[in-house]
Amino acid sequence: MREVSVIGVGETQFGELWDKSFRELGIEAGLRAIQDAEIAAENVDAIYVGNMSAGKFIDQEHVAALVADYAGLADQHLPTIRVEGGGACGAIAIQQAAMAIASGVHDIVVVGGAEKMTDVGDVEAARILSSTTDQEWESVFGATFAGLFAMMARRHMFEYGTTREQLAAVAVKNHKHGALNPVAQFQKEITVEMVLGAPRVAEPLGVFDCAPLSDGAAALVLCSRDKARKFTDTPIDLIGTGQASDFLAVHDRRELTTMDATVIAGKRAFHAARKTPNDVKVAEVHDNFTISEIMAIEDLRFVPKGKGGFATEDGETALNARVSVNTSGGLKARGYPVGATGVAQAVEIVRQLRGEAGKRQVTDAGLGLTHTLGGTGGTAVVHLFARGD
């Protein structure tokens, strides 16, 4: 099996991009990644696109071929693959593309992730987001996406003494990081009081406990490691990936306060990379809700179970603390165009490992992790990246 490296990254602005269509977003990110990699269109062997629900958001399926077409690659007749896996689709696309390279089928693959969420109203967008939950046995009974995470939060508070303030600390930290990221949707700091005082969405979660609806796209150029040096002096190696699934409905899971999919995906990735959670200096984790980050840093073994809230409140996951979590601002502040998520997280980690993260640069970042959820945890994907030099 061949090793795989990242040789180019690109992303769009994240936010409510009224003047940008889905196809424009996808192309913008893809072309930036290709420019960053300094490759020519002819070098690309295939395109993988992570997208959650273009069919519902913009009524358009078949988006991988569409993106290739508008990227000016129709004449190349490239194989294009759209990957679906709820919010984890972008992260799964990276894994699938890496496997295609590792197997020797392709040498260079562009992986994109994109979502255009603001062409529908808020209520409709919430309905579409909840379509990754069990429609027949959760949604029909009044369960919203936020509501299901809220029940995890409530149980976490009950079992471990996690507080509302600790949940809020996640949002405050990620907004602080987002303020340092020029592509973030929210580049503005907030306070614990603002989080606690915000309108309720699904108690105990309020508006500031939830990632926003966003438009945006991100892209990576993956290359077999033996050829990566031809294109860049700073290849970033994908040294381990793990994916795991779980019961789709939250109520069927072993526990409400642990995502087994995250635990297993993390173990698989660390095992493949022969690393431990202690080696990770910088991580992008799936903070679609504040409770999600708390559970993620526990399930990834950055902190003991039940201590995620306390660790966050104590600043252990802030920029350049023990482990810098969500330096991009995370889904909360950078934005949450669902399909782009896994790829955007990888873009941030690559920038950190290259030392190109500007004001939010983590010092001595040698190993970075991304963690992406599909739905309420029915899917989890963990990737580990390291400097190739």
Place this chain on the structure above:
Amino acid sequence: MKAGIVSYGGYVPRYRILPKEIGAVWGVDGEAMGKGLNIRAKSVPGPDEDVITMSVEAARAALKKAPHLDPKDIGAIYVGSESHPYAVKPSATIVAEAIEAAPIMTAADYEFACKAGTAAMQSTMGLTLSDMYRYGLAIGADTSQGAPGDALEYSASAGAAAFVIGKDHLIASIDQTISYTTDTPDFWRREGQAYPSHGGRFTGEPAYFKHVVSCANLLFKRAGTRPEDYDFAVFHQPNGKFPVRVGKMLGFTDKQMDTGLLVREIGNTYSGAIMVGLCAILDIAKPGNRIFAVGYGSGAGSDGFDITVTGGLEEIDRKAGRTMRSMVEDVKFLDYATYAKYRRKIRMREG
């Protein structure tokens, strides 16, 4: 061989609105209105409740009290209501599925203003007596609507009752039943109309009183009884005033009528009205007690029942589930705005 009641169950939603609250919106002294009608509050269905959900709750309550009852022995379900959620598509089939009586049975919806439920009782009596099936389930349920500002808005409420009718395992025998029916248009709702219309004072003398009194007198004659032979009396109760007056006219006392007179606390539950009253009586009755019941439906007709409680009442588990009294007393008051929202009186955006 007599037919009678095998089990019973009632349901009243917990929401209430006070006459004062309604009157305040329409510039009327609601409190005085309520006093005049002898209605202290009326029940209001929750936004996720309708005739079907309440019928299911009542039917399940009846089955819960009588564990010996196999729903598969119920050969017919008739749901009487003037507020069926569907104009076309039976409420009864949904009830049948929800109590696992389907599919080898018959089902239909009845409508006869406020006496569709008692009409269902009579039908099931006839069909069980003819051995067409072992048990029939007769339901009276309504989420009745008075037009905003109309006098009916102070009384039109929500409730349901279900009676399993059969010939064996009787908790009460129906010794006699008789009806009195004429064409008297005192209250109606045309197809497609959201709210009913009524003939004002015409609903009184020539309608309610004439039919109830005529039916009651026929029932006395047929049963060979007098008012003092009965422990309980219950009449259709469009408000708290009519049944008390008609009872007095017939020679009944307040004490006989008190138990079944739920209208004072929950309003007029239409097809459910006399039946929830009967449920309240059965909740406290003893073997040997006799019950005199005369319903009324506009349009118009009365169904009368001469009922004797049997020893079977002690055999069922009356404590299983909630009593009528506990439901009547489990109350959450609404303001008019919330009531209007719950009853879909506020015009919403499409889609």
Place this chain on the structure above:
Amino acid sequence: MAIPRFWREIPSRYNLVGSKCGNCGTLDFPPRLVCPRCGRRSMGKMERRKLAGRGTVVSYTIIHDAPKDFDMMKPYVLAIVEMEEGLRMTSQVIDVELGDIKIGMPVEVAFRKLGEEGEAGVIHYGYKFRPAR
């Protein structure tokens, strides 16, 4: 939601019909074709089994941003309930004051409207929970 999609689930939505694994005896809801614990050994041994309809609240939330079918009821309580039979289900808890809901509260099943396909469309019914009494 398409009519057949709801119609085919009526036994479970109305009457809590789940499945019991003939191999290990564990109950699941909704009914499964394969037992998550026994896998292949359960194939062909999954029997339909009705739940009693009683349980306790494992976790809950108060929903303020509601989907269309529940908009009239917001804010409302949603809960994950552990049934007597050991499995868990998610639904709304009705007839409860928002301040009274808590983890461990015993609840029982109720029959309510779950939604409707517009004012002219089919109405969907099914289970919700209410405080046990």
